[in-house]
Amino acid sequence: MLLALQSLTKTFVGMKALDEVDFELASGEVHALLGENGAGKSTLIKCLTGVYRRDAGSILLDGRDISPDSTSRAQALGIGTVYQEVNLLPNLTVAQNLTFGHEPRRFGIISPRAQRRRAAQMLEGYGLDIDLDRDLGSYSVAVQQLVAIARAVELSGRVLILDEPTASLDDREVQMLFAVVRRLRDRGLGIIFVSHFLDQVYALCDRITVLRNGCRIVTERSDSLDRVRLIEHMLGRELAAQEESEKRHRRSAPLAGEPLLSFAGVGRRGFVEPFDLEVQRGEVIGMSGLLGSGRTETAELMFGIRRMHSGTVSDAEGDLRLNNPRDAIAAGFGFAPEDRKTDGIIADLSIRDNIVLAMQARRGWLRRVPRAEQKRLAADYIERLDIRTSGPEKAVGELSGGNQQKVVLARWLAMNPRFLVLDEPTRGIDVGAHAEILQLVRELTARGMAVLVISSELDELIAVSDRVIVLRDRRQVARLSGSDITLENVVHAIAASDEHREVSA
Amino acid sequence: MRNPRLYPLLATIAIFIIAYAICYLQFPYILSTRVAGNLLTDNAYLGIVAVGMTIVILSGGIDLSVGSVIAFSGVFIAVMLRDSGLHPLAVFALLLVITTAFGAAMGWLIYRLAMPAFIVTLAGMFLVRGVAYMMSIDSIPIDHPFFTSLQRVYWLMPGKGRLTLIGVVMLLAFVVGHIIAHRTRFGANVFALGGGEQTARLMGSRVGRTTVMIYAFSGLMAGLGGIVFALYTGSGYPLATVGTELTAIATVVIGGTLLTGGAGYVFGTLFGVLTMGLIQTYIVFDGTLSSWWTRIAIGVLLLAFIVLQKGLLRLTTARSAA
Structure with missing residues (x-):
């Protein structure tokens, strides 16, 4: 087994984000990691890439116990990651991005020619025909994504983690990405694929592991796990049934009149x-x-x-x-914008602050919303919208995407628009x-x-x-x-x- | 030109050439090695400090302490040469160690306390100016045979222009700065930091170490600028070079470096410094204009560059969105 996680546990204040999770990745397989928001996917990945330190359990790479404590350490050990938001530098050239931290040097001076040659080698086989001397930012997200993968593969070369890589790609670009992923799989890499597009998961992955509330629910081959059962695993039965009935439900014609x-x-x-x-x-x-x-x-x-x-x-x-x-x-009126992270929430403020924000703005800063009222509102909406958090004072930035969206909703609902x-x-x-x-x-x-x-x-x-x-x-x-x-x-x-x-x- | 990142640099060079051409039409003598030599000599300390400032701004930071460090350096050299009997070269070395360590300490604070560079270096600015006052309130003339002989070193260029030692030091500083910024891993880390600290960290950059090195380098350059300024004026005075940090920032921006970091060229700053010097020279040649016109011209140029950069940013984002 290329990579094995045994009884991995990670606890945040008051919440078990990972509870004795086992996970195995063979070389030459694409393994999907699925689960709802807050199921523990991100936490698991962050433990693997050294962003978090695990509290208990072990991570075995090629049978050896490893404890990555930084992204670069994880990279050096062989674990590379590509995130949804491309984590490369748009202000550097393609070649600089590819060779960052490993620039070919002579007497401490980088040789641009060798750098370009190295970058060209790294991009071989990805089907990209791009100018290595241009700023990475001038290319589409799909191209940036592939460059990020090329870099991750070159630096780590054992395990590749793809965290929602297709979220902002169109169909053709997804196919391009998948072709690359399959080629890497055939070269013997172990690939962890995180996505919420189930079609893509079935098209690409050999095995699927489902997490829910920090626990591993199931690991199965994707051809034997049908879609309904998969969704049941992910949601728990009730919710899946609810969604089905939701689809059939249709309101009669809206109220006529003014x-x-x-x-x-x-x-x-x-x-x-x-x-x-x-x-x-x-x-x-x-x-x-x-x-x-x-x-x-x-x-x-x-x-x-x-x-x-x-x-x-x-x-x-x-x-x-x-x-x-x-x-x-x-x-x-109320408006919950598309780009939640930059336009919708203030990540450093607490859930309570974010909910009260619009209401306070309308009252003007002189008439503060009373503290008790703020607390009541926050508690009320956390319960009504089922915002999963350890408390109303938690910073919104630490919540998962779905829960952040609920906070944005709560803010507007408090205004009674x-x-x-x-x-x-x-x-x-x-x-x-x-x-x-x-x-x-x-x-x-x-x-x-x-x-x-x-x-x-x-x-x-x-x-x-x-x-x-x-x-x-x-x-x-x-x-x-x-x-x-x-x-x-x-x-x-x-x-x-x-x-x-x-x-x- | 296919690479938009070159536009600001090209604009800077174009502005310098056009400005020189206009000056030449009015005062043909301006195109002589004598004027060119003076341009380098008069702006040597500013250019050296601006090299450090370029690196700092490329990383998305700012260093407000450099003007005070120059003044401190002058006073330090003057006092040491007067009282200690150390050789000037030893004094220079000691000074550079002090200013580099000072810069490193500021960088460490900025990183460790996650404080804005603006505040930390503002504190540094007051602190160092205060120390300079503590050492002397008056201007101290520097009178040391080796020191005065350094002041007189120059190479005669064709046309009788003098290329002074301090002018050469400035040009060397730009060459070294260029190599460091564009040809070393440290330089790549500086650009990475300017492009986004979080991303740089995820790409394996050691942000803390880089930050310390950036401000240490700026401290080193400010110390070197201080030595050059002392050679230029032949004295140490705690009230000297007030506001030089802002002039340096202006030359960096006029040189085409993005004030928010991540894009720019060290050689652009050289043209920024020269453009500024040229405007001053023009005013001297004209003879009737008040020297405040330099400031006005700089203000206009600075504004024009900020607008240009904003426009370019919009152009590139519009293109990548399309």
Whole structure:
């Protein structure tokens, strides 16, 4: 066995992140590591790569006990890692990135020619035709990802850990990546693959290990573990069943009558074409389209992040001014942005602080939200949204992605908004939390709040929405409602060429 | 040009050449080795300090202590030569050890306490200026035969221009700085730190060691700049070079280095220093302009470069998003 973890245990204050986990990796296999948010995947990987020190158990590499205490030590031992966010330096050239820390030198002086030659050798067999002297940042994420893999393989060469490597790649790029991974597997590397795209896991992996709540649930060959059982392992039975029923559930036509909000001719030159939209009380509007179709841009316009050049927004009482997010919040809007880490949370502040933030901003800094009230709110939402944490004072940055998203939701819910925009609420979150978040969206609307969900996960969008708006080239090209909301119709609307389709407006 | 990272450097060189051409049209004598020699001599201490500052800024940091270190160096040399009887070379060596250790200590604090470099070096700036005052309140003339002979060393260039020792020291400092920044592992670590500390750590860079070395290098360069300044003025004065750290930062930015770190060239800074010196020379030639025009010109240039960098950043991000 190439790599064996035995009874690995890691405890954080008050929480067992890993509880006697066993894991084995053979050379020449791709082994998927799956689990919900907070199941312990990241902790396990960080123990392997030396970011965390384990509390108990052993890590055997080629039968020898190892205790990596830094990333570079782990690398030297043979364990290389490639993360979702490419951890290379965009301001250095491709060649510099590949050879960083191992630059060929003569008398302490780096020779650029030898450096380039070395880098070219490292990239051989990856099917990349790129200029080694250009800044890495000028290439696409997919290329950067492959460069990161080439570097990890060269430096470690025994075990390669791929942590959500495909999250920001398109189909063609995923195939390119998989071809490389298969080639490396055939060269005898052991590869640990972490992903929440189950299709990809089945396409690539030989074995699957599922973690849940810090324990290993199962390790099985992927061809003998069918999808339903896999999801059951990951979620526990109840949740899986719930998700299934969720999909079949469809709200009857939304309440007719006076619209909650109407957007008329709202647009911004070169950003979003003018559009009309009437938002009804208690409905979920899904917004679909490819990347760059104007989904996020529309949301930014609605929330006043960008000024609109044309059009008006009105509610039952008259026109609304939405010149900036402050106006939008005052008008009862909420917005959970796509890039949670940079735009949504303040990672160093506690869960309590993050939840109270928007409310405090609205009251102004002179009228502090009383401490007791803050605590009550935090405790309330931690329970209602099932935020998994050791307490309300934990820094949000230490939570898993799904739980961070719940904190963002809680912040807006505390404001009691009437219109909430969620941009990719399930991005980077595992299957179990997907269902939970969708369930939450449903519950919110039951009390009259309107929600606009932007998502590239069509299944989810279809399951949750009362209406679906399809965008293409910054323009609304289709509106689907009721029984017209099917995967086929949405895909057709996205794919249709220039003819404008209006399916059941 | 295919590599956008070269744009700021090319802009710097272009501005210098254009400025020189304009000066030449008005005062043809400006294109002579005498003026060129003076340009190097007059700005030698600033250039040397700016080499250290370039490395610091490339790593995403800042060093506000260098002006005080120059003043301290002058006073230290003057006092030691007056009172101790040590040979000037021994005094120089001792001084460089002190300023390097001082820089290293600041780097260590910045890393260990995870404090902004701005605050730590600001404290260093006051501290060192205070120590200089403690040693003497007055200007002390330096009067040592070896020292004065060093002041007189120069090579005669064709056209009777004088290439002084301190001018040569500055050019050497730039060559050494260039090699360190662009041709060593330490340099690669500096760029890595400027690109992102967390990422640099994940790539196996030893961030603590690099930070200490960066500020130690800046301290070394400030000490060397101090020696050159003492040779240039022939005295030590605790009130000297107030605000030089800011001038050095300005030359680095005009030289095309990104103020947020991670991109730039050491040789760009040389052109930044020369451009600044050229403006001063122009004002001297003109004779009617107040010397404050130098400051105004620098301010405008600095602003132009910040705008240029912001524009380039937008250009490259727009391209990678497309």
